[in-house]
Amino acid sequence: MTWYDVYAIFQGAVFTVSISLASIVIGLPLGLGFALIRWSSVPVLDRFVVVYVSVIRASPAVTLALLIFFALPVVGISLGAVTAAVVTLTLSTAAFNTEIWRGALMSFPREQLESARAFGMTRGLRFRRIVFPQLVHSALPALVNEMTLQVKSSPAIAVLGLVDITRAASRVGARTYDPLPPFVVALVLYSLIVAVFVMTQRLIERRRAAEMEALR
Amino acid sequence: MTPPMDDAEAPVVLAAHGVSKSFGANTVLTDMELTVRKGETVCLLGPSGSGKSTFLRCLNWLEEPDAGFIVLKGQRIGIRPSGNIVMNDRELAAIRTRIGMVFQHFALWPHLTVLENVMEAPIHVQRRDKAEVRREAEALLQRVGIADKAGQYPARLSGGQKQRVGIARALAMKPDLLLFDEPTSALDPELVGEVLAVMKDLAREGMTMVVVTHEMAFARDVASRVVFLDQGRIVESGAPEEFFTRPKTDRARQFLLRYSAQ
Amino acid sequence: MNGFTIVWDNRDVLLSGFANTIALSAIAAVVSLVLGALLAMALMARSKAARIGATVYVDAMRCVPFLLLAYLIYYGLPSFGIRMSNWTSGLIALIVYNVAYMAELLRAAWANLPKESIEAGHAFGFHGLKLVRRIILPPVFFAAVPMIGNQTIQIIKDSAFLTIIAVAELTQAAMAIQTTYFVPFASFVAAIALYWITCMAIETGVAFVGRVAKARQ
Secondary structure, eight states, rough: HHHHHHHHHHHHHHHHHHHHHHHHHHHHHHHHHHHHHHHTTTTHHHHHHHHHHHHHHHHHHHHHHHHIIIIIIGGTTOOOOOHHHHHHHHHHHHHHHHHHHHHHHHHHHHHHHHHHHHHTOHHHHHIIIIIIHHHHHHHHHHHHHHHHHHHGGGGGGGGGGGGOHHHHHHHHHHHHHHOHHHHHHHHHHHHHHHHHHHOOOOOOOHHHHHHHHHHH | OOOOHHHSSSSSEEEOOOOOOOOTTTTEEEEEEEEETTTOEEEEOOOOOOOOOHHHHHHHHHOOOOOEEEEEEEESSSOOSSSSSSSSSSHHHHHTEEEEEBTTTTTOOOOOOHHHHHHHHHHHOOOOOOHHHHHHHHHHHHHTOOOGGGTTOOOOOOOHHHHHHHHHHHHOOOOOEEEESSTTTTTTTTHHHHHHHHHHHHTTTTTEEEEEEEHHHHHEEEEEEEEEEEEEEEEEOOOHHHHSSSSHHHHHHHHHHHHHHH | HHHHHHHHHTTHHHHHHHHHHHHHHHHHHHHHHHHHHHHHHHHHHHHHHHHHHHHHHHHHHHHOOOHHHIIIIIGGGGTTTTOOOHHHHHHHHHHHHHHHHHHHHHHHHHSSHHHHHHHHHTTTTOOOHHIIIIIIIHHHHHHHHHHHHHHHHHHHHGGGGGGGGGGHHHHHHHHHHHHHHOOOHHHHHHHHHHHHHHHHHHHHHHHHHHHHHHHHO
C-alpha cells in the first residue's frame, strides 16, 4: 500500500463526510416538517407521514438506495448516483428525525404555548420564539445520536458504485491483495469522524448534567 | 352587586356578559356576568372545580366561550365587530397584548433569561424600541425586587422569584388590566407573602386586576370587590367586608367556614 | 403491472433470499443477545479490568460501520489463514457487531433497575452469578424487550449490507431478479415490502410481550 492509496481512502472519507452532511442538513428540517404535519394532524398528509416513517424505518439503506437508483427511472425520474445517494440517506434520516422531533413536540409543555398566546404572539411568532428554541434543546441529544447512526449507514451507497471510505479501502485491498492495511486506515478515519459526533454528544450530556447540577 | 360610588364613576375596562362554557357533557360555566372598572381589584373566589380559572381564561379567550361575549374597553374579544365570525389568530393576538396574564405555574420561558422573558413580548409582539423596553424591563424587575437576577435563567429561581418575574413580564406589556390565575397556589407557603406583597402594591397604585385566588386574607384586605362562584355560577358578589362578615348564602358560609378553619 | 408478474414467477428466488435473511437475522439476534448478556455482566462487573475491556469493545463497535466490519472479516481474516464462506462470514460479522449493541442496551436497563430488588436478593443470600441469573437478568430482559426488538430490526437492516459481499439474502435476490429481467421497481418494492412485514411482525411481538409483562406486574 502506497501513500497514494492512503490518499485515495482519505478522498473516500471526504466523500462520506460530505454526503452524510448533505443528508443531515436536508433531513433535519424535513423531519421537523413531517413531525409538524403529524403534530397538528393535517388530514391525509399525516397518514402519509405515518406510512412513510414505518416503511423507511424497516428498509435497509442498501435496498432503499437500489430502489431509488434503479426503480425511479422506470417512473420517469432519473437521478445520478450521487443524487440518488443523497436522496436515500436523506429519506432515511428524515424518517428517524420525524420521530425524534415528534417526541419532543408531544412532550412540549402546554402552558408554554398558552403563555405565548396570552402575550399576544401569533402562530408563527410562537413557533419561532417559544417552541422552536426549546424543541432544539430537548431533541438535540437524540438528533446527534441519529447523525452518528447516519454516518455509519452511509457505506450503503457503495451499491450505487460510489466510492466512500469503505469502498475505497476495499478497492485498494483488491488491487494489492493485502486487504488489512487499507481497512485499518479506513477504520481510523471512520473512528475520527464518528468520534467528532460522539464527542459532541458527550459535550451536550456534560452541559446538561451541569445544568441539572446548578438547579439543585 | 353595587360597587362603591367612586368606582362606579370609573370607566369600565372589561365586561363579560352571559358567558357559558362546557367541556363535552360537563357544564363548567353558566351565564357569567362581570364588570371590571378601572383601578378595581376583583377577586374570584370559590371551591376548586367551581369554574373560576376557566372563567378567567375565557376573559382573554385562551378558552373559547360557548355563549356570551367579552368586551375590553368597548371592543369585543374573540368575535369580530362585523357579524358573528370568530377572530383569527392575528386579531386575537392583537387584543391579548392589552391583557396581561400571570400563570399558576409561572410559565416563564425557560430558554430566555429573566430580563429576556420580560423584554420578549414588548419587542417581538409590540415591536417597541429595544433600548426603551430594556430600560423599562430593568425598572420593572427593580420594582418587583428581583433586579439582581436579571441575567439568570428561570430554572435558577425560587417559586416566589419566578412569580415576581411573571408579574413583571405581564406589566411590561403596559396592559389595560392584569389577570392572575391562582398566582400563589404553586408556591411553598413561606414564599406566598413576597408575591402577595407585590400584588398589594399594584392594587394600591391603581392597577386594574382580576385575581383567581385561595388567599382569603388577601381578598379581604386588598379586593375592591369579591365574586364568589360555585358550580359554574356566580353565587354572590360584593364588597369584601360584606362578604367575609355577612355572607348571604349558605354555600358561601360553608366555603368561608372551610377556609377559615385552615 | 408486468414487473410484479415477473417477480411473482420468480418468487422462489425472492423467498429463498428472504429465508436467508430471516435465518441470518434470527441466529444473529439470539446469539448476540445471549453473548450480549454475558458482556453486560462484564460492563457491570466489580473488576475494573473486565469493565474496561468490555467498554473498549462496545465503544469500538459503535465507531465502526457494519459494512467495514463485514469486509474485515470476509477479506481480512484469510490473511490470518482463516477462511469461511461468505454466509458464515456475514453471520459472524452480524454477531460480533450486535453483541456490543445488545450488551449496551441490557446495561442501560440493568442500571435503571430499582436498587431495592437487588438488595432484597442480597438479603435472601443470593450472590455472584446466581444473583445475576435469578434476580437481576429476568427483569432486565423484560424491561429491555422494546430495545431488543429495535435492535433486531437493526440486525435485519444490517444483513442487507451482506449483499455487497455476495451473501444470497433478500436484497441480493431482488438484485438478481432485477438484473435478469430488468424489473427494478417491482423487485425492490417486493423486497422492501418483505422487510416491512418482518419489522411489523417484530413490533407486534414486542407489543405483545409488553402486555404480558404489564399483566404480570
